[in-house]
Amino acid sequence: MKVFLNPGHCPGVDCGAVNNDYEVNEAVIVREVGDLVGDYLRKAGCEVKLLQSDNLAGENPNYPNVCASANNWPADVFISLHCNAASAGQANGTECFVFSHWSASDRLAACIQSQIVNSLGTSDRGVKEGPRLIVLHNTTMPAVLVELAFISNDADCEKLIERKREFAAAIARGITDYIAAERGE
Numbered sequence: 001m002k003v004f005l006n007p008g009h010c011p012g013v014d015c016g017a018v019n020n021d022y023e024v025n026e027a028v029i030v031r032e033v034g035d036l037v038g039d040y041l042r043k044a045g046c047e048v049k050l051l052q053s054d055n056l057a058g059e060n061p062n063y064p065n066v067c068a069s070a071n072n073w074p075a076d077v078f079i080s081l082h083c084n085a086a087s088a089g090q091a092n093g094t095e096c097f098v099f100s101h102w103s104a105s106d107r108l109a110a111c112i113q114s115q116i117v118n119s120l121g122t123s124d125r126g127v128k129e130g131p132r133l134i135v136l137h138n139t140t141m142p143a144v145l146v147e148l149a150f151i152s153n154d155a156d157c158e159k160l161i162e163r164k165r166e167f168a169a170a171i172a173r174g175i176t177d178y179i180a181a182e183r184g185e
């Protein structure tokens with residue numbers, strides 16, 4: 001099983017969402033979580049490629065192209081990692097986006113969503129459709145964009161800072177749960 005991991009944004013170029021009180025940004029958090037997910041998945045026998053790049057689908061030729069890399073490999077599943085943010089500080093929780101419901105992506109997302117919510121205790125915002133998200137629109141395999149938690153919410157942000165290993169283990173378990181289910185194990 002070939003898993004392509006895409007931590008969102010790009011440290012030094014596009015830091016994503018920030019929490020100035022905690023002096024953290026999304027690009028750095030999701031990179032650390034992504035590296036840990038890769039470690040867990042390799043131990044579980046998966047092949048893993050990880051790419052964090054300021055070029056999702058050809059818009060910035062100075063950086064490697066995320067969707068083309070996944071499609072050309074080709075990956076069996078694609079996971080993009082992000083942190084949510086909102087101007088309302090109370091907004092919190094975990095959600096996943098897929099191109100459309102009732103799909104392999106939807107089943108993969110449900111596995112990841114339940115593992116994160118159950119192990120981290122984040123609010124369950126569910127699996128949603130995001131057909132315009134570039135990484136979902138331009139990939140050819142089951143693909144999920146995971147919003148781990150809200151960097152703009154204090155309780156969620158503390159989890160993102162202190163419990164990266166648990167986020168990573170939950171995501172890796174979600175992926176292996178999906179693989180086992182698809183194989184009929």
Ligand SMILES: [Zn+2]
Nearest residue numbers: 008016082083
């Ligand atoms: Zn993001």
